Amino acid sequence: MSLSLKWFIERITTKFEFKIARSAESYYDVVILELSDGEHLSYGEAAPSRRYENGSDAILELLHTRKDQILTLPIDDAESRQDAIEKLFPESYSLQAAVDTAFWDLQGQRAGKPLWQLFGANEKMVTSSYTIGISDLSMIPAKIEEAAPYPILKIKLGTDYDHDIMRAIRAETDKVLRVDVNEGWKTIDDAKRGTEWLAEENVEFLEQPMPAHQLDDIAELREFSPLPIVADENSVRPEDLPGLVGAYDGINIKLMKCGGLTNARRMVELSQKHGFDIMMGCMVETAIGITAMSQLGSFARWLDLDGNVLLARDPFLGVGNESGELILLDKPGLGVSKRS
Numbered sequence: 001m002s003l004s005l006k007w008f009i010e011r012i013t014t015k016f017e018f019k020i021a022r023s024a025e026s027y028y029d030v031v032i033l034e035l036s037d038g039e040h041l042s043y044g045e046a047a048p049s050r051r052y053e054n055g056s057d058a059i060l061e062l063l064h065t066r067k068d069q070i071l072t073l074p075i076d077d078a079e080s081r082q083d084a085i086e087k088l089f090p091e092s093y094s095l096q097a098a099v100d101t102a103f104w105d106l107q108g109q110r111a112g113k114p115l116w117q118l119f120g121a122n123e124k125m126v127t128s129s130y131t132i133g134i135s136d137l138s139m140i141p142a143k144i145e146e147a148a149p150y151p152i153l154k155i156k157l158g159t160d161y162d163h164d165i166m167r168a169i170r171a172e173t174d175k176v177l178r179v180d181v182n183e184g185w186k187t188i189d190d191a192k193r194g195t196e197w198l199a200e201e202n203v204e205f206l207e208q209p210m211p212a213h214q215l216d217d218i219a220e221l222r223e224f225s226p227l228p229i230v231a232d233e234n235s236v237r238p239e240d241l242p243g244l245v246g247a248y249d250g251i252n253i254k255l256m257k258c259g260g261l262t263n264a265r266r267m268v269e270l271s272q273k274h275g276f277d278i279m280m281g282c283m284v285e286t287a288i289g290i291t292a293m294s295q296l297g298s299f300a301r302w303l304d305l306d307g308n309v310l311l312a313r314d315p316f317l318g319v320g321n322e323s324g325e326l327i328l329l330d331k332p333g334l335g336v337s338k339r340s
């Protein structure tokens with residue numbers, strides 16, 4: 001049976017403005033794919049990050065011009081399919097992820113099995129963190145209150161008032177904190193001072209403290225740092241990983257930058273080979289993207305799959321999140337559906 005493909009933009013709004021070291025947004029336009037073989041309907045999501053590519057309008061343009069090539073991709077051979085997807089859409093990692101996800105969802109549905117089973121993963125996962133974006137200090141008590149159900153918080157830093165942010169958060173909570181600087185510290189001296197004072201604040205690890213192009217500085221920082229250092233903006237694609245040995249303790253895998261589940265599985269294998277701790281993260285996304293990444297969640301030491309619980313309303317239903325515990329669905333493929 002031949003395949004058909006539809007797509008649309010979904011505007012998703014966050015509960016709070018989502019601010020990090022380089023950007024601040026209150027809503028995101030994601031592109032949803034619906035792929036059908038006439039019997040099954042599968043989903044994919046592209047949540048483009050401006051750090052890596054253009055926005056959703058550019059993705060619509062790519063879909064318009066290259067739809068026919070998507071429909072002839074192989075359904076049952078993910079490896080060769082992914083290679084073809086990358087040649088088809090070199091400009092958009094998130095569209096690569098959307099297409100790969102929709103095909104995997106279809107593949108799982110046709111096999112009658114949840115993807116986590118096809119991937120040799122299991123249902124048990126570590127607790128996911130909940131992200132506290134950058135804001136005025138006056139907002140922090142309300143944000144910590146909003147995060148009350150979640151036992152692990154990920155704090156965004158990389159401002160000129162990082163100390164004040166941490167002090168305000170620690171005045172509200174003694175929870176385990178993880179810190180993501182999003183490349184915000186520009187000098188090795190600032191970064192060294194940062195790791196020192198954060199180590200005294202019950203912080204578990206530090207994510208991407210310095211700009212990705214300052215890899216030598218990051219390697220020096222890692223030697224010095226009492227905290228594990230995790231790559232994010234440095235660990236974009238599978239081929240990035242060998243070059244990060246010595247500079248990082250762990251790597252953050254995200255579908256929207258690596259290009260989908262096929263490449264995420266490649267990154268899991270490469271991390272195991274090179275001895276990196278595995279973190280899995282996300283952009284601000286709907287349940288489609290979060291449910292997709294969760295299929296591999298049991299391979300991760302640290303999870304940060306909160307992109308859909310940061311939303312005022314998730315337009316899709318998928319993996320559950322009960323106080324940071326992710327609950328996979330026992331349905332074929334991804335098992336996601338539209339929220340009515």
Ligand SMILES: [Mg+2]
Binds near residue numbers: 180182232252
């Ligand atoms: Mg990050």
